[in-house]
Amino acid sequence: MARLVGRRLLFAAPVLLVVTFGVFAVAAASPFDPVKAYAGTAALRADGQTLDRLRANLGVDQPFTSRWWHWLTSALSGDLGESSVLRQPVTQVIGERLVWSALLCAVAFAAAVLAGTVLGVLAARRPGSPLDRVVTSLAYSLEAAPVFWLALLAIWLFALQLDVLPAGGLTDTASEQVTAGQVVSHVVLPAGVLAVSQLPWFALYVRQGVGDALSEDPVRGARARGLNEHTVLLGHALRSGLLPVLTLIGSRVPELITGALLVESVFSWPGIAAATVEAATAVDFPLLAALTTLATAAVLVGNLLADLLYGLFDPRVKFSDM
Numbered sequence: 678m679a680r681l682v683g684r685r686l687l688f689a690a691p692v693l694l695v696v697t698f699g700v701f702a703v704a705a706a707s708p709f710d711p712v713k714a715y716a717g718t719a720a721l722r723a724d725g726q727t728l729d730r731l732r733a734n735l736g737v738d739q740p741f742t743s744r745w746w747h748w749l750t751s752a753l754s755g756d757l758g759e760s761s762v763l764r765q766p767v768t769q770v771i772g773e774r775l776v777w778s779a780l781l782c783a784v785a786f787a788a789a790v791l792a793g794t795v796l797g798v799l800a801a802r803r804p805g806s807p808l809d810r811v812v813t814s815l816a817y818s819l820e821a822a823p824v825f826w827l828a829l830l831a832i833w834l835f836a837l838q839l840d841v842l843p844a845g846g847l848t849d850t851a852s853e854q855v856t857a858g859q860v861v862s863h864v865v866l867p868a869g870v871l872a873v874s875q876l877p878w879f880a881l882y883v884r885q886g887v888g889d890a891l892s893e894d895p896v897r898g899a900r901a902r903g904l905n906e907h908t909v910l911l912g913h914a915l916r917s918g919l920l921p922v923l924t925l926i927g928s929r930v931p932e933l934i935t936g937a938l939l940v941e942s943v944f945s946w947p948g949i950a951a952a953t954v955e956a957a958t959a960v961d962f963p964l965l966a967a968l969t970t971l972a973t974a975a976v977l978v979g980n981l982l983a984d985l986l987y988g989l990f991d992p993r994v995k996f997s998d999m
Contacts, residue, residue, distance in 0.1 A: 682981065682985075685977070685980075685981050689974070689977045692973065692977065693970055693973055693974065694749075696969060696970060696973045697745065697748075697749060697966050697969070697970055698745055700962075700965055700966045700969045700970075701741045701742075701744060701745040701748070701962060701966060702741055702745075704741070704960045704962055704965055705741035705744075707960050744962055745966075748962065748963055748966055752966075752967070757771075757963060757967045758962075758963030758964075758967075759963060760952075760956070760961055760963060760964040761959065761961050761963075761964075762955050762956065762959035762961045762964070763952065763955065763961075763964070767963050767964050767967045770952055770964060771949065771952075771967060771968070771971065773947075774947060774948050774949045774951075774952055775948075775949060775971075777847065777946060777947050777948045778937060778941065778946075778948030778949045778950070780860075780864065781864060781867055781868055781871065781937055781940070781941065781946060781948060782871070782933055782934075782937050784864060784868040784872075785867075785868040785869075785871035785872040785875065785933070785937075786872070786875065786933060788868065788869070788872035789871075789872040789873075789875035789876045789879055790879055790922075792872065792876055792879075792880075793875075793876050793877075793878070793879025793880040793882075793883060794879065794880075794883050794915075794919070794922075796812050796816075796876075796880040796883075796884075797812075797879065797880045797881070797882065797883025797884040797885075797886075797887060797918075798883060798884075798887055798910065798915060798918075799812065800812040800813060800880070800884040801883070801884045801885075801886075801887035801888040801891065801914075801918070802910065804888055809884075812880060812884070813881070813884070815877075816876070816877035816880045816881050817877065819873060819874070819876060819877045820877045820878075822874075824870065824871070824874040824936045824939050824940060825939045825940075825942075825943055827870050827873055827874060828867070828870045828939070828940055828943040828944065829943065831866055831869065831870050832844050832845070832866070832943070832944075835866060836866070842862065842865055842866045843862060843863050843866070844866075844944070845863075845866075845867075845943070845944040845945040845946070846863060846944075846945050846946075846947075847859070847860060847863055847946065847947050848860070848863065866944065867940045867941070867943075867944040867946050870940055870944075871933070871936050871937060871940045874932075874936050875929060875932070875933060875936070878925060878929060879922060879925065882921050882922050882925050883918060883919065883922060885918075885921070886917070886918030886919060886920065886921045886922065887910075887914050887915055887917075887918030888918070889918065890914040890915075890917040890918040891910075891914050893917065923983055923986040924983050925983075926979060926982060926983045926986065928979075928980075928983070929979075930975055930976050930978075930979030930980070931972075931976050934972050934975060934976070937950070938950040938953060938954075942954065949968060949971075952964065952968065953965075953968050956968060
């Protein structure tokens with residue numbers, strides 16, 4: 678296991694290096710002017726010399742390769758730079774917002790795995806039954822639904838029509854402090870929408886895995902020994918059927934991050950989505966590079982976690998072969 682982790686860490690270093698270089702290259706080719714984004718409406722009244730001095734102060738008058746190298750060497754020493762659009766250190770921007778994005782993703786991911794497993798098992802018990810058809814039809818329909826459309830629909834139904842959940846934000850409008858009760862009530866809707874967007878994949882994978890396991894010899898042998906159907910289903914078929922889901926965990930991380938950005942934007946959730954959008958439109962090089970590196974690292978960690986889980990739960994797989 679340690680050797681696998683070491684190899685992945687060695688692989689991650691050049692990947693992150695290329696990603697950060699690509700971010701600076703793409704941002705340099707962007708039509709957005711970071712100086713005008715920094716100055717705001719004052720840029721409309723400023724003359725060319727003032728804008729040139731501001732461009733020099735921000736360091737955006739240098740070639741993107743120089744800016745990338747300066748940011749990289751500073752980042753290796755723990756300094757991620759200053760966000761020009763948010764006027765804060767990048768570490769502070771990420772620190773204030775990452776915890777809320779992590780909370781949203783964790784709740785949504787746990788709910789999607791749990792609900793998808795339950796629905797997949799119920800559908801796999803009797804293939805072709807009305808319940809199986811309902812679950813698979815619903816899963817395929819949700820796969821085609823854009824997450825922002827689901828978010829707007831949820832706001833219309835639960836916040837506007839039924840008035841049972843808040844439409845957005847982290848706390849109530851009149852509240853001056855963050856309380857656990859308000860966070861719980863406000864996270865239900867965005868986490869639920871994000872979970873629903875991930876639910877179809879887990880439900881379909883579990884249905885297929887458990888359905889295949891029910892026709893395998895070990896499960897048939899368990900039934901021949903007189904074990905009840907509940908034990909056969911949960912003790913034998915489910916354990917074997919969940920193995921393909923482990924590989925799905927890593928592959929769904931990019932989609933989870935993308936969905937979280939859209940959900941946070943729709944629900945005004947104070948995560949990293951707003952910072953990402955502002956960093957992209959304002960060509961905020963330090964913040965954009967840090968957020969992109971963070972997202973890439975999350976994808977790499979998700980893939981590593983999936984491989985580790987597969988190696989731990991599948992006796993046929995050896996870490997030395999990975």
